[in-house]
Amino acid sequence: xxxxxxxxxxxxxxxxxxxxxxxxxxxxxxxxxxxxxxxxxxxxxxxxxxxxxxxxxxxxxxxxxxxxxxxxxxxxxxxxxxxxxxxxxxxxxxxxxxxxxxxxxxxxxxxxxxxxxxxxxxxxxxxxxxxxxxxxxxxxxxxxxxxxxxxxxxxxxxxxxxxxxxxxxxxxxxxxxxxxxxxxxxxxxxxxxxxxxxxxxxxxxxxxxxxxxxxxxxxxxxxxxxxxxxxxxxxxxxxxxxxxxxxxxxxxxxxxxxxxxxxxxxxxxxxxxxxxxxxxxxxxxxxxxxxxxxxxxxxxxxxxxxxxxxxxxxxxxxxxxxxxxxxxxxxxxxxxxxxxxxxxxxxxxxxxxxxxxxxxxxxxxxxxxxxxxxxxxxxxxxxxxxxxxxxxxxxxxxxxxxxxxxxx
Amino acid sequence: xxxxxxxxxxxxxxxxxxxxxxxxxxxxxxxxxxxxxxxxxxxxxxxxxxxxxxxxxxxxxxxxxxxxxxxxxxxxxxxxxxxxxxxxxxxxxxxxxxxxxxxxxxxxxxxxxxxxxxxxxxxxxxxxxxxxxxxxxxxxxxxxxxxxxxxxxxxxxxxxxxxxxxxxxxxxxxxxxxxxxxxxxxxxxxxxxxxxxxxxxxxxxxxxxxxxxxxxxxxxxxxxxxxxxxxxxxxxxxxxxxxxxxxxxxxxxxxxxxxxxxxxxxxxxxxxxxxxxxxxxxxxxxxxxxxxxxxxxxxxxxxxxxxxxxxxxxxxxxxxxxxxxxxxxxxxxxxxxxxxxxxxxxxxxxxxxxxxxxxxxxxxxxxxxxxxxxxxxxxxxxxxxxxxxxxxxxxxxxxxxxxxxxxx
Numbered sequence: 001x002x003x004x005x006x007x008x009x010x011x012x013x014x015x016x017x018x019x020x021x022x023x024x025x026x027x028x029x030x031x032x033x034x035x036x037x038x039x040x041x042x043x044x045x046x047x048x049x050x051x052x053x054x055x056x057x058x059x060x061x062x063x064x065x066x067x068x069x070x071x072x073x074x075x076x077x078x079x080x081x082x083x084x085x086x087x088x089x090x091x092x093x094x095x096x097x098x099x100x101x102x103x104x105x106x107x108x109x110x111x112x113x114x115x116x117x118x119x120x121x122x123x124x125x126x127x128x129x130x131x132x133x134x135x136x137x138x139x140x141x142x143x144x145x146x147x148x149x150x151x152x153x154x155x156x157x158x159x160x161x162x163x164x165x166x167x168x169x170x171x172x173x174x175x176x177x178x179x180x181x182x183x184x185x186x187x188x189x190x191x192x193x194x195x196x197x198x199x200x201x202x203x204x205x206x207x208x209x210x211x212x213x214x215x216x217x218x219x220x221x222x223x224x225x226x227x228x229x230x231x232x233x234x235x236x237x238x239x240x241x242x243x244x245x246x247x248x249x250x251x252x253x254x255x256x257x258x259x260x261x262x263x264x265x266x267x268x269x270x271x272x273x274x275x276x277x278x279x280x281x282x283x284x285x286x287x288x289x290x291x292x293x294x295x296x297x298x299x300x301x302x303x304x305x306x307x308x309x310x311x312x313x314x315x316x317x318x319x320x321x322x323x324x325x326x327x328x329x330x331x332x333x334x335x336x337x338x339x340x341x342x343x344x345x346x347x348x349x350x351x352x353x354x355x356x357x358x359x360x361x362x363x364x365x366x367x368x369x370x371x372x373x374x375x376x377x378x379x380x381x382x383x384x385x386x387x388x389x390x391x392x393x394x395x396x397x398x399x400x401x402x403x404x405x406x407x408x
Numbered sequence: 409x410x411x412x413x414x415x416x417x418x419x420x421x422x423x424x425x426x427x428x429x430x431x432x433x434x435x436x437x438x439x440x441x442x443x444x445x446x447x448x449x450x451x452x453x454x455x456x457x458x459x460x461x462x463x464x465x466x467x468x469x470x471x472x473x474x475x476x477x478x479x480x481x482x483x484x485x486x487x488x489x490x491x492x493x494x495x496x497x498x499x500x501x502x503x504x505x506x507x508x509x510x511x512x513x514x515x516x517x518x519x520x521x522x523x524x525x526x527x528x529x530x531x532x533x534x535x536x537x538x539x540x541x542x543x544x545x546x547x548x549x550x551x552x553x554x555x556x557x558x559x560x561x562x563x564x565x566x567x568x569x570x571x572x573x574x575x576x577x578x579x580x581x582x583x584x585x586x587x588x589x590x591x592x593x594x595x596x597x598x599x600x601x602x603x604x605x606x607x608x609x610x611x612x613x614x615x616x617x618x619x620x621x622x623x624x625x626x627x628x629x630x631x632x633x634x635x636x637x638x639x640x641x642x643x644x645x646x647x648x649x650x651x652x653x654x655x656x657x658x659x660x661x662x663x664x665x666x667x668x669x670x671x672x673x674x675x676x677x678x679x680x681x682x683x684x685x686x687x688x689x690x691x692x693x694x695x696x697x698x699x700x701x702x703x704x705x706x707x708x709x710x711x712x713x714x715x716x717x718x719x720x721x722x723x724x725x726x727x728x729x730x731x732x733x734x735x736x737x738x739x740x741x742x743x744x745x746x747x748x749x750x751x752x753x754x755x756x757x758x759x760x761x762x763x764x765x766x767x768x769x770x771x772x773x774x775x776x777x778x779x780x781x782x783x784x785x786x787x788x789x790x791x792x793x794x795x796x797x798x799x800x801x802x803x804x805x806x807x808x809x810x811x812x813x814x815x816x
Contacts, residue, residue: 016464050484056424058491065494068502069487072480076458079477083466086473094476098506099551143507 002167003035003125007135007157010044012172012231013077022172022231023084026130030090035125037164039135039157040081042073063108067137067147071097074134074153082132092130095120097137097145102156104138104146111146113138113155116163133160154215162222169219169226170237171211176230177238178203178210180402181255185393188403192253194239197226199253202345202379216240243347251355252346252400257393259340259386261291262314263372264321265306268331271298278328279305282320288313292341292374292381302331306372308383311337339371340389343381344396356380362399368392410575411443411533415543415565418452420580420639421485430580430639431492434538438498443533445572447543447565448489450481471516475545475555479505482542482561490540500538503528505545505553510564512546512554519554521546521563524571541568562623570630577627577634578645579619584638585646586611586618588810589663593801596811600661602647605634607661610753610787624648651755659763660754660808665801667748667794669699670722671780672729673714676739679706686736687713690728696721700749700782700789710739714780716791719745747779748797751789752804764788770807776800 006029008022022038030036050069054061061069078094085092100121104111124131135153138146148155154171161169176191178200183189195203197220204213210228219226219240229237269275280290292308309317314337325333349355359380363370368391372383384392397403414437416430430446438444458477462469469477486502493500508529512519532539543561546554556563562579569577584599586608591597603611605628612621618636627634627648637645677683688698700716717725722745733741757763767788771778776799780791792800805811 016461019465053424053484053488054491057427057488058495061491062494065487065490065502068490068504069484072483075480075483076461076477079473080461080465082473082476083462083469086470087466094473096476096553099553145504145507 001033001035003037003164004029005037005039005157005161005164005166005169006172007039007153007170008041008172008231009153009174010041010047011174013040013081014044016080018231019077019080019084023081023088023090025231026085027088027090030130036130037121037125037160037166038081038130038132039153039160040074040077040132041135041153042070043077046073046076064144067108067145070147071134071137071145074136078132078134085130085132090130091128092132093124094132094134096134097156098139098143100133100138102138102159104140104148106140106142106144106146108144108146110149111138111140113148113159116159118163121160121164152212154212155218158215158218158222158224158226161224162218166224169224171215171226171228172231173210173228174230174232175210175228176233176235177228178240179254181257181393181397185257185390186397188397190403190405191235192238193236193405194241195253196243196347197240198243198378199345199347200240202343202376203254203256211240250346250406251348251352252344252402253348254345255342255393255396255400255402256345257340257342257389259389260311261308261339261341261383262311262317262335262337263292263306263308263339263383264314264317264333264335265304266321266325266328266330266333267304268302269305269325269328271301271303275303275328276305279321279324280307282324283309283317286316286320288317288320292372292383294372294374308339308341308372336371338386339383340386340392341381341383342389342392342396343379344400345379347378349378349380358399359396362395363392366391366395368395409441409443411445411572412437413445413447413565413569413572413574413577414580415447415561415578416449416580416639417561417582418449418455419582421448421489422452424488426639427485427488427492431489431496431498433639434493435496435498438538444538445529445533445568445574446489446538446540447561447568448482448485448540449543449561450478451485454481454484472552475516475553478555479542479545479553482544486540486542493538493540498538499536500540501532502540502542504542505564506547506551508541508546510546510567512548512556514548514550514552514554516552516554518557519546519548521556521567524567526571529568529572560620562620563626566623566626566630566632566634569632570626574632577632579623579634579636580639581618581636582638582640583618583636584641584643585636586648587662589665589801589805593665593798594663594805596805598811598813599643600646601644601813602649603661604651604755605648606651606786607753607755608648610751610784611662611664619648658754658814659756659760660752660810661756662753663750663801663804663808663810664753665748665750665797667797668719669716669747669749669791670719670725670743670745671700671714671716671747671791672722672725672741672743673712674729674733674736674738674741675712676710677713677733677736679709679711683711683736684713687729687732688715690732691717691725694724694728696725696728700780700791702780702782716747716749716780744779746794747791748794748800749789749791750797750800750804751787752808753787755786757786757788766807767804770803771800774799774803776803
């Protein structure tokens with residue numbers, strides 16, 4: 001018997017019929033002897049309906065009042081799910097974030113959890129009840145309702161799992177797990193049975209949008225095993241957990257990619273200390289986030305400096321750069337918004353040489369020119385022309401044999 | 409400068425446009441220098457929508473979970489109204505029942521308020537904020553959300569007015585005050601400028617459904633002046649307050665009536681102690697409420713016993729009575745579900761003789777036979793054949809000159 005926290009998102013509880021399905025799934029687990037805590041989101045569409053009402057009355061509503069409004073969405077779901085469980089003969093009790101209480105700071109609309117009071121929940125679990133908790137919300141020290149921001153229900157689930165030392169935190173979504181890459185690009189893509197926190201963080205931030213990155217960070221920090229599963233199909237999903245040294249790790253777990261970046265290069269800037277901050281300072285001042293940054297060794301006392309930004313910020317960033325380049329006496333600015341980034345991710349590369357070489361060879365074999373390279377301990381990213389994205393991903397997926405289960 | 413509590417019902421906040429109208433009205437009062445507390449209901453239709461969702465998932469949901477669900481209705485409104493006030497430049501803050509906190513017993517769906525913590529509200533008022541409070545809800549000592557039952561928002565408003573010693577509690581509805589009788593029956597019916605608590609209680613319980621009777625009782629108990637006004641039209645409404653000895657009271661304030669009762673008579677029952685409880689005991693045991701009860705002096709050691717019940721309970725009550733009559737050896741049971749009750753109400757009748765006589769003469773002049781009579785200190789009720797209802801009410805309205813303002 002173990003303690004399991006399950007989280008169901010808006011689509012999973014989007015109708016009366018789906019709430020019934022969730023209740024049945026929860027009861028199945030409970031009947032296997034597990035203690036169950038269930039975290040739910042607002043029914044799909046409800047949060048947008050509320051925001052729409054608010055916008056009709058105030059073009060910039062104060063965070064505190066917006067949180068009072070939005071938190072009703074999950075409150076409706078916890079009541080409905082508890083009722084459904086009880087209708088099916090399973091004792092249940094619901095809690096809002098304030099009732100638990102899930103204490104947060106007072107940053108409305110994007111609050112961070114600071115403490116969770118687990119007394120009531122433990123008492124209910126001891127009585128055999130299923131505990132249903134509203135995701136996405138908490139309250140500050142003065143009792144003001146706060147929300148954690150979009151996707152915050154995942155964070156609630158992980159935080160509860162951490163506070164109650166749950167054996168597993170299961171996140172139910174509309175996908176059945178984490179794949180080696182996007183199956184729409186590579187039909188042979190394979191669902192991973194397990195992946196490490198670090199790999200998942202690299203995959204998520206690189207565009208494999210299965211889980212909120214914040215909840216993965218949280219799970220990693222408190223070492224809560226996290227499982228991604230589908231609400232709609234059977235299957236064990238993907239377990240995201242700390243690296244297990246006893247387990248043979250695959251060299252590469254997956255291939256992430258995105259095509260929503262653009263690159264800007266400043267050529268021939270004076271190679272002296274502080275140049276990077278002089279170039280990126282004005283960009284950051286406009287709240288433009290920079291992803292990859294590359295500066296190569298200079299020559300003739302000048303250097304070339306390249307970075308990527310989101311395509312939505314491309315024009316604004318370019319405008320800033322043209323001014324900066326003038327000031328710095330740079331030779332030239334050039335840029336490209338038809339690029340794609342492809343990354344291979346895997347903790348196995350720590351202890352294995354030759355990953356980069358395999359990657360570059362596979363791309364070269366397809367005549368794909370690499371425009372930028374950036375590496376971290378468990379990932380290698382390259383920037384290529386956008387038109388080579390699918391071809392590159394497929395070539396790499398094959399080169400690393402990702403269609404085959406390494407355990408098989 | 410005074411402290412005013414205003415309450416707006418579901419129709420008054422039933423749309424984005426109406427919430428804007430409410431905000432403007434509140435700001436008008438605030439700008440006149442009054443401290444303002446505003447109690448709101450759920451937007452019209454919302455409570456029924458939520459109940460409908462619940463019924464699809466549980467045919468008899470537990471009170472605790474139903475309260476978690478229903479309380480979201482008012483929570484949405486407080487957030488929307490606060491945002492609207494702020495959009496219009498008026499500082500505002502919203503509170504749920506739990507946040508205030510409005511402490512209740514734990515009788516879910518029909519909880520009673522036991523205490524109100526006024527610290528936060530006083531602090532906000534001192535800062536010049538409009539305080540917006542969710543009606544209909546509170547929490548018990550363990551922090552469980554409770555609701556006060558339908559119409560409970562009126563009770564919330566009166567309870568807040570009592571706790572904060574407000575100068576006036578204004579209840580906004582879709583009628584513009586309390587009338588001498590139903591204007592649909594008597595076009596000359598006149599809006600009363602003021603009426604005493606006692607009269608209002610008699611009027612309300614007799615069918616003039618303007619205010620929840622519980623909130624009038626509460627206002628009377630704590631001596632909170634209550635004003636009924638329309639959200640949609642201008643006008644001073646009707647002030648419901650304690651009797652003011654310095655004020656000349658009208659003889660009769662109004663004429664209440666209903667046609668939803670039926671009468672049952674047991675003829676020739678043995679006239680001995682305990683007979684009333686033997687007759688009504690089995691009726692009460694079936695949770696059937698009895699309104700009028702009349703027993704006249706007996707003769708030949710038997711007596712006749714008559715009572716009225718709601719028409720919905722008529723058949724059930726009659727069935728019980730036929731059994732009881734057999735047991736008691738009564739001569740006969742007869743009954744009539746085509747009756748109407750007409751009552752004249754007024755504190756003035758305490759100090760004036762002849763009211764009953766005027767009433768009976770007016771009815772006799774129209775050839776209306778009186779079937780039953782029952783009196784209290786400030787009311788005289790008669791039961792007549794249902795077909796005479798409108799005629800009787802009009803005759804009495806005229807006999808007591810209710811179309812004329814007594815102050816005029």
